[in-house]
Amino acid sequence: MLTIFLATYGAVFIAEIVGDKLLYTTGVLATRYTSASIMLGMALAFSGKMAVAVAVGDAISRLPKPLVAVVTAASFIGVAITLWRKPDVRPEKAKDKAILSGMMVAFAAIFFSEWGDVGMITAAAMAAKFVSSAAARMQTAIVVWAGAVAAMVTKGILAASLGAAVRTWIASRVSARVVRYAGTAALLVLGVLAVLETLGILVD
Numbered sequence: 001m002l003t004i005f006l007a008t009y010g011a012v013f014i015a016e017i018v019g020d021k022l023l024y025t026t027g028v029l030a031t032r033y034t035s036a037s038i039m040l041g042m043a044l045a046f047s048g049k050m051a052v053a054v055a056v057g058d059a060i061s062r063l064p065k066p067l068v069a070v071v072t073a074a075s076f077i078g079v080a081i082t083l084w085r086k087p088d089v090r091p092e093k094a095k096d097k098a099i100l101s102g103m104m105v106a107f108a109a110i111f112f113s114e115w116g117d118v119g120m121i122t123a124a125a126m127a128a129k130f131v132s133s134a135a136a137r138m139q140t141a142i143v144v145w146a147g148a149v150a151a152m153v154t155k156g157i158l159a160a161s162l163g164a165a166v167r168t169w170i171a172s173r174v175s176a177r178v179v180r181y182a183g184t185a186a187l188l189v190l191g192v193l194a195v196l197e198t199l200g201i202l203v204d
Helices: 002-017 021-030 036-063 065-085 100-111 117-130 138-171 176-198
Strands: none
Touching: 002 117, 002 138, 021 036, 021 065, 021 100, 021 138, 021 176, 036 117, 036 138, 065 100, 065 176, 117 138, 138 176
């Protein structure tokens, strides 16, 4: 089982880490929200997406491209609007110490975008490879899912950590309004690129 876990982890991580737009999306979100909230939100989103990938196998790769593009566009636009409406400076409130807000934004940005992407397809392929021929199918499916989620969370932690470092660096150099404008613009650009890639207009 450890071999299956490591094989899935390696395959999904390598497939996802190169040129993946959600890597940058997570980094952008981390410049505005706490790292803990981003990591929790992305962990929940990745857990759900990889569960679907393992459960339905290669059917993920046959999702209608226009549907995926619409959902992806809506997700990025929604997160961009949320970021745009976030005030630059306001008195600290008790709810600011909670992580629910950032967690929900991160979850939405990740869960509702880029279905059928390379990470999900890789996880589905690993499930098809290991689960169908295994004696303990449920146990094997859980191991494949765990390996895929671990790979995705590792990717997200790298991005969130980088984003947190950037947030600390720019806090003393750039105004909060400029950060909000730049973050919103970056999310919209990433959303457009994700939609173009989904429709096959843009190739990595």
